[in-house]
Amino acid sequence: MTELDLAGQGVATLETAPTRYVEGHGIRFAYRRLGPATGTPLILLQHFSGNIDAWDPVVVNALATDRPVIAFDNAGVGRSTGQTPDNVAAMAKDALAFINLLGLSEVDLLGFSLGGCVAQLIAAEQEQLVRKLILVGTAPKGGEEHLLAVLQEAFSQTDAPDPRLPLFFTKSSASRSSGLAFLKRTKLREDDRDTDNGPAVTDPQAKALITWCATPDPEHSILRAILQPTLVVSGSHDTMLPANNAYAMFKELSNAQLILYPDSGHGALFQYPEMFVSHVRTFLEAPPATA
Template sequence: MGYYVTVESSVKLYVEDINPEGSKIIVFLHGWPLSHKQFEYQFNVLPAMGYRCIGIDWRGFGKSDKPESGYNFNRLADDIRTVVDVLQLDNFTLVGHSTGGAIAIRYMSRYNSFGVSNLVLVDAAAPIGFTPETATRFLTLALNDRPKMMREVIDSFFFQYITSSFSEWFFQLGLQAAGWSTAAIIITLRDEKLYADLQKILVPTLIVHGVHDKVIPFAQAQEINQKIKNSQLVPFHYSGHGSFWEERDKFNQLLGQFIG
């Protein structure tokens, strides 16, 4: 079922809550500039295995409200904390992909891992996000030709072949975002760093990263593996930036094994 949670005056986040009676909870944070729907191929499988799957659209993206401000990691982490409080979530696994991984890391450090028993970072945009050069290119496109920007995102996203139909679906997910929120996150990814956050993460952490990732290099996954004490890195050898889809069967099985 889907519903809205108020996180700030006049700002509501959309939450997809699948199998609310599930015995174990997984909270999913999508990547930029997508929505919770990117995890469709997890939501197809994991609830039937007994998991409660909660997908949150960050402010500015998907079905959530799209205010003009609030797109730094602190505010985005605060939004997640509010959802956790309102839904009274505890002992849950937090899964973050790409920029969602960066938000998850900030949540862990800012709130001392509140409620989180396990952390899963998928092709995470950490400890840094975009280089200044990449940010400048995407920002220019976001402000002048956002559909072209989204096509470029897709072109660099996957290692495996994707059909034109799948590409169009992914394209539309990205265009659900507001132009201003799309641009604001690019600036956040350029300017904010997460080095200090990593050492504060103490829960068991699974790091999944595509070896062929052109968006966030695999070397960054190796770096965060070194800096998060209780972490393990699992390379996905047939994936780029979309390991949750490109090797979805392996991903879903690994996630289930990790959570237990």
């Protein structure tokens, strides 16, 4: 179903869905809910510096055609109140509070980049809550990151229309073309757009991600505590959180599948949106494996 079809049928999309709020634990969380009223909700956990409108509408809307999808701003991000924590554990606690405030007893998680670190902790600690887990462009605790170096390089490219172009995509013409199309899609929503917060969010988030990767977990205790089916996805040339992180997670997780997309960077899911949605849908709809 195309974007035009969705709009013509009056179906809420990432671009048209109202921003809702739920409050508790001293935080007023902003979120948008798409898709049918029934089914296991897919909760989206966003990347470093990103808010609800930084998601790709093509990805989110396609996933929501047959399942509830919820995109939200964690504490301090976008239109959510509270303070953005400087550690992944506190971010996971806040995200869990949001899920509980919605009264959800079973969810699937899709964590991208920093959101993938948060998703790992939630899945490891909440086996009954989390049914399936999707980790995209992320790293395990003690993994490899080059956040500051890659950010510095991206912001030095003054000819780029948006720093996400060099951050998320490779230098090839095909990847760059996909990146420009992605950037255009993220601007489709004109009314009631989410809020960019600046250093009040990015400074603690950067500390959280860097600390997560700088803290060794030699026994892989978090990954080994994740028993849920997990789909691990990475771009072949991710400069921020390299693809060897994905393989490292795949090896330590007890029930994981691994997908690497060619000629792609940190934003591989946005470079190959149709393929990514197809892989996610197949994974989420697959029956549980039997011994």
